[in-house]
Amino acid sequence: MxxxxxxxxxxxxxxxxxxxxxxxxxxxxxxLNAYITLCKDLALKEAEKYDKGQKSGKLAGIPIAIxxxxxxxxxxxxxxxxxxxxxxxxxxxxVIENLKREGAIIIGKTNMDEFAMGTxxxxxxFGVVRNPYDLSRVAGGSSGGSGACLGGDExxxxxxxxxxxSIRCPASFCGxxxxxPTYGLVSRYGLIPYANSLEQIGPMACSVKDLxxxxxxxxxxxxxxxxxxxxxxxxxxxxxxxxxxxxxxxGGNEEVNSRFEEAVEIIKNMGFEVGEVSMPSxxxxxxxxxxxxxxxxxxxxxxxxxxRYGFALEELDSWTKYFSKVRSLGFGEEVKxxxxxxxxxxxxxxxxxxxxxxxxxxxLVKRDFESALAKYDLLISPTxxxxxxxxxxxxxxxxxxxxDVNTVxxxxxxxxxxxxxxxxxxxxxxxxxxxxxxxxxxxxxxxAMDLEKVFKEVF
Amino acid sequence: MDxxxxxxxxxxxxxxxxxxxxxxxxxxxxxxPNTHVCPICLGMPGAxxxxxxxxxxxxxxxxxxxxxxxxxxxxxxxxxxxxxDLPKGFQISQYDHPLAWxxxxxxxxxxxxxxxxxxxxxxxxxxxxxxxxxxxxxAKYSLIDYNRSGVPLLEIVTEPVMNSxxxxxxxxxxxxxxxxxxxxxxxxxxxxxxxxANVSVKGGGRVEIKNISSFKGVEKALTYEITRQKNxxxxxxxxxxxxxxxxxxxxxxxxxxxxxxxxxYRYFPEPDLxxxxxxxxxxxxxxxxxxxPEEKRxxxxxxxxxxxxxxxxxxxxIKMANYFEDVAKVxxxxxxxxxxxxxxxxxxxxxxxxxxxxxxxxxxEEMAKLLNYFENGDITxxxxxxxxxxxxxxxxxxxxxxxxxxxxxxxxxxxxRLCIEIIEKNKKAVEDYYAGKKQALNFLVGQVMKATRGRxxxxxTAKIMRIILDKK
Numbered sequence: 029m030x031x032x033x034x035x036x037x038x039x040x041x042x043x044x045x046x047x048x049x050x051x052x053x054x055x056x057x058x059x060l061n062a063y064i065t066l067c068k069d070l071a072l073k074e075a076e077k078y079d080k081g082q083k084s085g086k087l088a089g090i091p092i093a094i095x096x097x098x099x100x101x102x103x104x105x106x107x108x109x110x111x112x113x114x115x116x117x118x119x120x121x122x123v124i125e126n127l128k129r130e131g132a133i134i135i136g137k138t139n140m141d142e143f144a145m146g147t148x149x150x151x152x153x154f155g156v157v158r159n160p161y162d163l164s165r166v167a168g169g170s171s172g173g174s175g176a177c178l179g180g181d182e183x184x185x186x187x188x189x190x191x192x193x194s195i196r197c198p199a200s201f202c203g204x205x206x207x208x209p210t211y212g213l214v215s216r217y218g219l220i221p222y223a224n225s226l227e228q229i230g231p232m233a234c235s236v237k238d239l240x241x242x243x244x245x246x247x248x249x250x251x252x253x254x255x256x257x258x259x260x261x262x263x264x265x266x267x268x269x270x271x272x273x274x275x276x277x278x279g280g281n282e283e284v285n286s287r288f289e290e291a292v293e294i295i296k297n298m299g300f301e302v303g304e305v306s307m308p309s310x311x312x313x314x315x316x317x318x319x320x321x322x323x324x325x326x327x328x329x330x331x332x333x334x335x336r337y338g339f340a341l342e343e344l345d346s347w348t349k350y351f352s353k354v355r356s357l358g359f360g361e362e363v364k365x366x367x368x369x370x371x372x373x374x375x376x377x378x379x380x381x382x383x384x385x386x387x388x389x390x391x392l393v394k395r396d397f398e399s400a401l402a403k404y405d406l407l408i409s410p411t412x413x414x415x416x417x418x419x420x421x422x423x424x425x426x427x428x429x430x431x432d433v434n435t436v437x438x439x440x441x442x443x444x445x446x447x448x449x450x451x452x453x454x455x456x457x458x459x460x461x462x463x464x465x466x467x468x469x470x471x472x473x474x475x476a477m478d479l480e481k482v483f484k485e486v487f
Numbered sequence: 488m489d490x491x492x493x494x495x496x497x498x499x500x501x502x503x504x505x506x507x508x509x510x511x512x513x514x515x516x517x518x519x520p521n522t523h524v525c526p527i528c529l530g531m532p533g534a535x536x537x538x539x540x541x542x543x544x545x546x547x548x549x550x551x552x553x554x555x556x557x558x559x560x561x562x563x564x565x566x567x568x569x570x571x572d573l574p575k576g577f578q579i580s581q582y583d584h585p586l587a588w589x590x591x592x593x594x595x596x597x598x599x600x601x602x603x604x605x606x607x608x609x610x611x612x613x614x615x616x617x618x619x620x621x622x623x624x625x626a627k628y629s630l631i632d633y634n635r636s637g638v639p640l641l642e643i644v645t646e647p648v649m650n651s652x653x654x655x656x657x658x659x660x661x662x663x664x665x666x667x668x669x670x671x672x673x674x675x676x677x678x679x680x681x682x683x684a685n686v687s688v689k690g691g692g693r694v695e696i697k698n699i700s701s702f703k704g705v706e707k708a709l710t711y712e713i714t715r716q717k718n719x720x721x722x723x724x725x726x727x728x729x730x731x732x733x734x735x736x737x738x739x740x741x742x743x744x745x746x747x748x749x750x751x752y753r754y755f756p757e758p759d760l761x762x763x764x765x766x767x768x769x770x771x772x773x774x775x776x777x778x779x780p781e782e783k784r785x786x787x788x789x790x791x792x793x794x795x796x797x798x799x800x801x802x803x804x805i806k807m808a809n810y811f812e813d814v815a816k817v818x819x820x821x822x823x824x825x826x827x828x829x830x831x832x833x834x835x836x837x838x839x840x841x842x843x844x845x846x847x848x849x850x851x852e853e854m855a856k857l858l859n860y861f862e863n864g865d866i867t868x869x870x871x872x873x874x875x876x877x878x879x880x881x882x883x884x885x886x887x888x889x890x891x892x893x894x895x896x897x898x899x900x901x902x903x904r905l906c907i908e909i910i911e912k913n914k915k916a917v918e919d920y921y922a923g924k925k926q927a928l929n930f931l932v933g934q935v936m937k938a939t940r941g942r943x944x945x946x947x948t949a950k951i952m953r954i955i956l957d958k959k
Contacts, residue, residue: 099533112532119526121533216759220532224758253535254760324758327565330576331530335631344628347571374567374753383755 029204029234030184032090032241044078044089044133051091051135055182059163062177064096064154065104066136074133085131086245092127093183095174096137097144098229099218100124107220108140108152108170111358112338121218122253123187123229123246130245135183138173142360143329144194144222146170147431148422151362156419160202161456165416168201170194174232175202179457184234185242189219191227192317193411193435196447199232200411200459203449205239205476206232210467211442212257214243215250221328223321224255226439236448236477243469259467266474270405271301277310278409278434278461283453287487288410291450291460294482295408300475305400305407309392310437316389317436318429319373319382326370332358365425393440401443401465406475409434411447411459434461444469448476451487489689490713492655493647494705496662497640497681499613500545500671506637507612508536508579513638516676520618520632528637530574535759538563542639543763545671546586546610547772549641552665552779555590555608561763563610567753571631572615582754584762585609586641592665594657603658606644613638616678635678647685652709655684659702664780668805675841684709688716691726696740699733708733712740783808791820800828806842807832813851818858826858826871834875849878853885860889867944870894897943899951902935905943906952909934920956928952 038047052068071091078089094100097107099117101124106112120128127134141151149157149172157172159165160179167176171188175198178186188195190208199206207230214229221227231242240263247261272295279285296302334340334354341354359367373382400407413433422428438445443466447459462479464472506513509527526534543561550557562584565577590605615636619626643662649655663680666672673679682705687693694716696708716726728746733739778786780802787798787808801808801824814823831854835845845854857874860866866874866889877888889895897905909931910917919927932949 105532107532115532117526117531117533119531119534217535218533221759252537254537255758323755327567327577327753327755330567330569331532331574333569333571333576335571336529336574337531347629348569351569371753374755376751376753379753379755 029178030181031233031235032184032238035090035184039089044075045072048072048075048091048133048135051182054180055136055177058180058182060158060160060167060176060180060182061155062138062157062167062173062180062182063093063136064106064108064139064152064173067103067134068136070103071133071135078131078133083131085129086241087127087185088131090132091135091184092132093135093138093174093177093186094124095171095186095188096140097189097220097222098123098187099220100134100137103134103137105137105220106154107144108142108149108154109359109363110153110339111332112220113153115338117218119218121229122215122250124218126245126248132185135177138171138177138186140173141170141194142363143220143325144170144189144191144227145325145362145366147193147197147428148417148419149173149198150419150422151360153360158419159416159456161452162416164418165456166201166419168198168412168416171198171206171232175199175204175206178202178204178232178234185238186232187229187242187246188232189222189227189229190439191222191321192432192439194227195230195232196411196435196445196459196461197431199447200449201416201457203452203457203459204232204234205236205446205448205480206230207239207243207446207469207472208438208444209243209247209261209469210257210444211439212255213247213259213261213444213467213469215248215253215256217250217252221324223324224328225324226317226321236473236480239446240473243473257467261469263473264470265477266471267478268405268474269299269301270471270475271303271403272475273303273305273400273404273407275310275400275407275409275463276304276306277308278437280410280413280434283415284410284413284458287450287453287458288460291479291483292408294486295479298478298482303404305404307393307396307400307437309389309396312389313393313437313440314429314433316386316393317432317440318369319386320390320440322366322370323374323383323386324370326367326374329359329363329367334358362425390440393437394442397437397441397443397463405464405468405471407463409461409463411435411461415453415456415458438463442466444472446472446476448479448483450483490650491647491687492649492652492709493685494643494645494649494655494658495683495685496643496645496659497683498549498643498662498666498672499676499679500542500639500641501673501676501679502671503539503541503545503639505539505541507539507542507610507639509637511637515634518634520630520634523634524636528574529633530576536579536757538760538763539639540768542610543586543765544768544772545639545669546608546641547765547769548669548671548776549643549666550587550590550608551769551772551776552669553587553590553592553605553608553643555587555605557587557765557769558584559764559766559769560584561586561610561765563757563760564754565757566611568750570614571629572617572636574615574633574636578611578614579757579760580611580642580754581609592658592661594654594661596654596657601654603654604646604648606646608641608643611640611642612636613640652706652713655709656702656706659705663702664803664805668777668779670777684712686712686716688713688720688726690720691716692728694726694728695730696733697730697743700735704733704735707738708740711738715740787811791815791824793821793824797821797824797828800832804842806846810842810845810851810854814855814858817852817855819862822858822862823855826854830872831875834879838879840879844879848882849875853878856885864896864899864944864947866894866896867942870896893940893942895942897939899947902939902943902948902951903955905935905938906931906948906955909938910952910955917956928956
């Protein structure tokens with residue numbers, strides 16, 4: 029794992045060009061399958077510019093990997109789907125504009141679950157991503173490529189997107205840091221949507237310090253996203269001994285729980301006040317999440333009809349037949365399942381029974397967080413209820429959906445949450461989740477920074 | 488009443504500069520297909536809608552003018568359906584929190600005034616437009632032009648309160664007048680107003696006729712459909728609930744689908760837009776609401792002393808009303824009104840033009856100049872008409888036209904001189920006149936006309952001639 033400081037130190041004595049070549053050598057030999065598209069020519073040109081002193085900015089010369097659902101002008105953006113196998117966006121996402129302004133070097137577009145629908149990156153049309161700590165296991169998802177490339181030294185920074193845990197899960201599984209920002213802090217302009225009301229683009233990195241810097245760069249005002257809060261983010265470290273609440277309803281299997289309890293002991297020993305909170309609405313959160321997310325997805329994905337861009341068929345037919353055929357062949361199984369689920373939930377006669385009810389649950393989840401965060405500065409839980417699975421282990425969709433139990437309530441409420449590595453169990457990474465109030469990323473990052481130091485020594 | 492009609496009118500807010508949710512210009516008429524497009528109105532992945540506030544303001548303007556209750560809280564929803572002209576696979580529209588509820592508009596029927604009540608008004612985006620190489624039936628494929636995609640639309644839904652195709656036409660005419668008054672709509676542009684009409688006759692099911700694209704089409708489609716339904720009932724057959732399409736070329740309606748096949752649009756709130764809290768905006772728009780036809784009619788009567796019938800006609804078209812006011816600044820308003828309503832309007836109609844054309848070809852200042860000449864007796868009535876026609880057809884300078892065509896009226900002294908001369912030359916006719924022969928006067932006047940090559944005013948000349956003869 030390479031931090032920005034380590035990379036900069038090497039830049040003092042070595043050429044950026046050579047260092048970037050080294051990264052590509054590693055990627056080309058890698059078995060992780062973290063990338064779908066590499067932009068080697070472009071990246072090397074940028075590295076040469078750095079060597080000539082032509083690049084400036086807070087991320088000058090730093091290699092970054094971009095999840096493949098974030099639009100990059102002129103660079104293929106597939107969303108992990110056959111449907112967009114040949115899609116080249118004509119515009120940059122807001123976050124990409126910001127990264128370019130700060131001089132970052134884009135290494136490539138990372139592998140992901142098709143349209144971000146999955147927890148293991150097994151639904152990608154471009155093949156499964158492997159865990160850098162055990163190639164027989166998954167790297168988590170849906171931002172599996174972004175997690176794995178950091179874990180495997182194939183980038184220094186990465187962007188992911190998080191609709192129900194898609195940044196935090198791979199961060200936990202790959203032993204890196206990942207943050208889902210407050211809804212509205214980072215512009216979604218250019219993010220190919222899965223479920224608009226739930227998702228945010230977020231930073232992934234090898235240290236909390238790097239994560240904070242990357243968040244500062246991607247956050248901020250953008251009028252092209254009407255849900256953008258119009259706020260800038262500046263990290264301010266706070267050494268305060270926060271009041272920390274353990275969420276009773278968020279847990280995991282035995283091994284995960286025992287590591288979490290160890291972590292809690294450490295936190296207490298560090299002088300933080302720790303208590304327990306209960307969130308009664310959480311037992312409905314997962315169901316509500318899957319209704320809202322698939323409902324929005326069923327509508328978002330309607331545009332993929334083979335008429336304007338992406339996957340298309342040579343032979344013409346009547347519209348309805350053509351659309352059906354394009355969509356039958358272009359989408360994978362999990363995507364089709366979620367389109368069907370969402371279509372059903374929004375249909376006349378079921379809307380009130382499912383969608384409206386899910387919105388009510390969403391309100392309850394928000395209230396539970398609000399009252400808990402009135403008592404505590406921060407909340408903690410295990411990020412994932414289990415260690416990284418064997419590839420193919422979670423064949424049953426419902427078992428897979430249940431793995432999101434600790435992460436989805438955060439997206440329903442719109443609050444920020446971070447996954448921090450808490451060492452290894454049986455050589456596999458494990459993460460804890462730190463949640464905070466709206467726009468209080470600085471508190472979360474400060475706390476994570478404190479824990480990071482101690483966890484590295486202890487675990 | 489044995490016929491019940493309700494209308495859903497789609498109105499393009501085509502006087503705005505940009506589309507509903509993107510910065511593309513909506514001034515695309517006559518331009519190449521797909522030249523007024525961007526990632527947003529093409530529905531490209533990752534592009535997000537941004538609400539055009541001017542469109543909301545225009546919507547509020549219309550709703551206020553139609554006496555509707557503008558809602559302080561509005562939400563945009565997605566209306567999901569597949570059609571190639573719909574780039575996102577859904578249309579951004581409004582469902583349970585629309586722009587406005589209720590409202591009404593008054594029409595003048597043969598039986599007197601009638602209030603046409605409205606159900607609701609909501610905002611939405613226009614889809615693209617399909618076109619075909621050759622004809623729709625022989626073309627191998629459809630072409631799509633997305634220039635129209637995202638143009639701001641209002642959907643105005645009436646209650647089922649109209650009882651004849653004529654009432655529907657009167658309603659649409661009145662609606663058009665109001666929209667043009669508000670300066671949000673140009674009815675001359677292609678596709679500016681499209682109508683879905685619901686119609687049922689006593690004893691039959693409700694039938695919806697979709698997408699009628701012209702004013703005249705609505706009356707024709709309804710007339711055909713009512714006859715069809717009445718015939719079915721007369722033959723003892725049922726009129727089933729269905730959706731029909733108006734075949735404009737043949738003036739008939741054809742079945743599209745039965746009610747059981749109706750789409751489920753799966754409405755839900757558009758998550759990429761935030762709800763609108765419009766209270767301040769409504770107040771702002773109230774301040775800038777222009778004078779409406781009824782108010783203008785009353786003001787014209789008071790300010791210019793016009794008769795009700797002139798005022799009524801003048802306010803029917805905002806451009807005509809403005810033209811009148813521009814002319815009336817300089818000329819006797821009553822004179823201006825009668826020339827504009829009785830002559831200029833007719834000449835424009837004859838050429839299938841409206842007052843935009845008049846503004847171009849015969850500017851109000853020029854019309855005023857012409858009417859001043861007339862009032863001073865410098866030009867005859869016939870001469871005025873001649874100048875108006877020449878200006879509309881060929882253009883040119885008013886004075887030069889009058890001069891080159893010899894239209895300047897002969898001064899009174901000159902006519903008197905001519906009359907005396909003619910009287911002296913035509914002793915026989917003068918004797919006939921004194922003997923009581925009326926034709927003799929006509930003959931004498933005719934001689935003056937001949938001498939002036941028609942430039943003398945015949946009425947005026949006859950008067951002068953008679954005075955001179957009677958003095959003798």
